[in-house]
Amino acid sequence: MSEVFGIPLPALLGQLMLGLVNGCFYAMLSLGLAIIFGMLNIINFAHGALYMMGAVFTWIALAQFGIGYWWSLLLVPLVIALFGVMVERTMLRRLYKLDNLYGLLLTFGIALVTEGLFRHRYGVSGLPYSIPEAFSGTFNLGFMFLPKYRAWVIAASLLTCFTTWFVVERTQLGAYLRAATENPQLVQTFGINVPAMITITYAVGVGLAGLAGVLAAPATQISPLMGTNLIIVVFAVVVIGGMGSILGSIVTGLGLGLIEGLTKVFYSQASNSVVFLIMALVLLVRPAGLFGRER
Amino acid sequence: MQSKLSILIGCGLLLANVAAGGQAKAGAGKISDGIVKVGVITDLSGLYSDLSGQGSIIAAQMAVNEFGGKVLGAPIQIVSADHQNKADIAANKARQWFDTQQVDVIVDGVNSAAGLAVSKVANEKHRIFIDSGAGSTRFTNEDCNPYTIHYAYDTYATGSVTGKAVVQHGGTTWFFITADYAFGKSLQQDTTTAINGVGGKVLGSVLAPLNAPDFSSYLLQAQGSGAKVIGLANAGGDTINSIKAASEFGINKKQTLAGLLVFITDIHALGLQVTQGMYVADGFYWDLNDATRKFGKAFMAKANKMPTMVQAAVYSSTLEYLRAVQAAGTDDADTVMRKLKEMTLNDAFVKNGKIRADGRMVHDFYLFQVKSPGESKGDWDFYKLVATVPGDQAFQPLSASRCPMIKK
Numbered sequence: 070m071s072e073v074f075g076i077p078l079p080a081l082l083g084q085l086m087l088g089l090v091n092g093c094f095y096a097m098l099s100l101g102l103a104i105i106f107g108m109l110n111i112i113n114f115a116h117g118a119l120y121m122m123g124a125v126f127t128w129i130a131l132a133q134f135g136i137g138y139w140w141s142l143l144l145v146p147l148v149i150a151l152f153g154v155m156v157e158r159t160m161l162r163r164l165y166k167l168d169n170l171y172g173l174l175l176t177f178g179i180a181l182v183t184e185g186l187f188r189h190r191y192g193v194s195g196l197p198y199s200i201p202e203a204f205s206g207t208f209n210l211g212f213m214f215l216p217k218y219r220a221w222v223i224a225a226s227l228l229t230c231f232t233t234w235f236v237v238e239r240t241q242l243g244a245y246l247r248a249a250t251e252n253p254q255l256v257q258t259f260g261i262n263v264p265a266m267i268t269i270t271y272a273v274g275v276g277l278a279g280l281a282g283v284l285a286a287p288a289t290q291i292s293p294l295m296g297t298n299l300i301i302v303v304f305a306v307v308v309i310g311g312m313g314s315i316l317g318s319i320v321t322g323l324g325l326g327l328i329e330g331l332t333k334v335f336y337s338q339a340s341n342s343v344v345f346l347i348m349a350l351v352l353l354v355r356p357a358g359l360f361g362r363e364r
Numbered sequence: 365m366q367s368k369l370s371i372l373i374g375c376g377l378l379l380a381n382v383a384a385g386g387q388a389k390a391g392a393g394k395i396s397d398g399i400v401k402v403g404v405i406t407d408l409s410g411l412y413s414d415l416s417g418q419g420s421i422i423a424a425q426m427a428v429n430e431f432g433g434k435v436l437g438a439p440i441q442i443v444s445a446d447h448q449n450k451a452d453i454a455a456n457k458a459r460q461w462f463d464t465q466q467v468d469v470i471v472d473g474v475n476s477a478a479g480l481a482v483s484k485v486a487n488e489k490h491r492i493f494i495d496s497g498a499g500s501t502r503f504t505n506e507d508c509n510p511y512t513i514h515y516a517y518d519t520y521a522t523g524s525v526t527g528k529a530v531v532q533h534g535g536t537t538w539f540f541i542t543a544d545y546a547f548g549k550s551l552q553q554d555t556t557t558a559i560n561g562v563g564g565k566v567l568g569s570v571l572a573p574l575n576a577p578d579f580s581s582y583l584l585q586a587q588g589s590g591a592k593v594i595g596l597a598n599a600g601g602d603t604i605n606s607i608k609a610a611s612e613f614g615i616n617k618k619q620t621l622a623g624l625l626v627f628i629t630d631i632h633a634l635g636l637q638v639t640q641g642m643y644v645a646d647g648f649y650w651d652l653n654d655a656t657r658k659f660g661k662a663f664m665a666k667a668n669k670m671p672t673m674v675q676a677a678v679y680s681s682t683l684e685y686l687r688a689v690q691a692a693g694t695d696d697a698d699t700v701m702r703k704l705k706e707m708t709l710n711d712a713f714v715k716n717g718k719i720r721a722d723g724r725m726v727h728d729f730y731l732f733q734v735k736s737p738g739e740s741k742g743d744w745d746f747y748k749l750v751a752t753v754p755g756d757q758a759f760q761p762l763s764a765s766r767c768p769m770i771k772k
Contacts, residue, residue, distance in 0.1 A: 077588075080584070080585075080588050083584050084584065087580050091577070188413075193410065193412075193600075194601075194630060194633035195604055196633065197635040197638065199635075214613065214614065216614075219580075219612075289577070289578070289605060289608065290605055290633065290634070292604075294411070333582070334581075334585070337572060337573075337581075338573065340576070340581075
């Protein structure tokens with residue numbers, strides 16, 4: 070059997086595959102963050118809490134209302150987006166003229182409060198959610214048995230990432246968005262409702278976090294703390310990709326998932342710090358991130 | 365003149381005070397400050413709040429109620445505090461309780477770092493601390509002291525009971541997924557010793573960072589090892605995520621999982637579909653006998669869930685402490701501690717338990733296998749009893765203790 074650095078090739082491919090699955094979650098979460106930062110100049114620390122809310126709402130939908138996985142996939146991101154609209158309209162809006170540190174503090178506060186409330190209500194051990202019938206079982210890839218659900222996660226998140234990128238970079242709406250980011254006053258004079266666009270952008274950004282939460286629900290234990298564990302890594306991904314860069318966050322998210330997967334094979338103790346090591350190196354060489362532009 | 369008089373009066377008062385204090389100490393049947401206070405120190409909001417937390421306070425209160433709310437004519441009061449899993453907060457709270465709030469005994473002390481900090485304060489202040497929540501073996505080894513009792517379990521017991529019994533049931537080859545900090549490594553070490561002792565073999569292990577979001581990669585390595593048993597030397601959320609991923613990848617069909625520190629709340633959170641067939645070592649299960657069932661149901665009525673080993677042990681340790689105060693006729697810490705170490709403990713949690721000189725409470729331990737959804741008759745009907753391990757085999761023998769109080 071062929072080996073790479075003493076590791077059998079099939080085992081290595083298996084780990085890369087798993088890394089790709091994790092990378093998909095990083096990509097989806099950092100994508101939302103990048104859109105929000107690019108447009109609103111807000112560092113959305115509540116992103117992890119919203120991801121957690123997405124997962125918990127998926128559980129609530131099934132346990133209390135009998136709403137299955139497929140409907141949740143559609144409804145839960147909408148609910149989270151509505152929550153986002155509420156937050157943006159009532160609180161965030163007041164902070165745009167201030168330093169973006171204030172936005173960071175507000176969203177961090179929102180994250181702490183939401184996580185505290187959910188922890189109080191549901192405890193910390195977590196809630197179980199089974200994998201939907203259609204995805205139970207595994208694919209035999211030759212080098213590994215890939216659970217069908219994980220394959221679905223890869224497909225769904227790549228599709229979401231591509232669609233978002235396409236809308237922002239290749240459509241009329243996306244052009245308005247990008248223009249409004251560059252010069253809101255000028256775009257407003259053309260008769261485009263910039264405040265409404267900002268609200269929609271924030272809603273879409275947090276909706277993506279909600280969608281990632283729904284996708285994560287069957288694959289991991291749903292717990293009020295699940296967002297906290299992930300969000301720091303996701304911020305590192307955004308920084309490495311370049312703050313506000315959409316393509317950057319997608320590519321970096323997937324890439325770092327793969328690198329993390331490899332680290333788990335060769336020196337697993339370092340797997341939760343390798344991302345930050347890369348972040349430090351990237352910041353030294355390219356302070357604006359791999360895909361970012363100097364402002 | 366005035367000042368000399370006041371000095372004289374002062375001296376007189378001081379003498380009278382000393383005499384009164386002496387009397388209080390000499391008079392048996394006296395309760396200091398006229399009240400017995402039990403302090404429950406626990407994690408009320410963090411990762412241990414389900415297995416200990418509010419449930420521990422309820423359990424302690426149940427013991428007080430069972431005692432009629434009074435001991436030797438003095439009222440019993442429960443106070444509680446959240447140490448937020450921080451050793452310094454735990455130590456400060458303990459100091460404050462002992463110094464200014466007349467707390468006589470502290471119970472629970474979940475989280476080893478916090479528990480060890482409380483233990484040091486108890487030793488310094490000469491008050492009793494009965495730890496049920498923490499798992500480190502240091503309480504009865506390097507860090508033992510005359511005022512601390514380690515009541516419910518430790519990593520030696522859960523590791524060795526699972527290790528030995530699983531090997532004897534055919535699980536002869538092992539692979540460990542170990543949490544990358546002191547707790548995980550010592551759990552792996554203790555279990556490995558037990559496995560090797562009964563002819564089993566460890567094929568390998570992988571260190572996983574604490575709170576890793578995804579365990580599938582480690583499980584794939586465990587699968588590749590070909591070991592019959594995958595030992596999970598981790599706790600809480602890490603154990604839960606390992607088990608969940610094992611089920612998703614179908615690993616639990618060909619290899620057996622052995623959770624080295626699993627609480628009934630973890631099983632409840634995961635569901636039987638995912639956990640069925642797993643081996644679990646535990647010091648308590650509500651459905652063992654009439655006494656445990658009675659306690660379990662009474663606890664359920666108040667807490668809306670079944671008690672974990674930690675919560676049942678908090679109930680038991682509070683009850684036994686009060687019994688010792690009653691029997692000793694005083695709440696003086698040294699006298700009560702002597703009494704506790706003489707007594708044989710019997711209640712819903714413990715049968716014929718004994719507290720050793722190193723502070724270890726020795727009691728029977730159990731190996732359970734998790735039922736399949738078909739076998740379970742309802743919520744919380746989770747375990748089949750596989751083996752009862754007598755206390756002297758489950759816990760580290762006194763001869764091996766590194767406690768300086770033990771003369772060899």
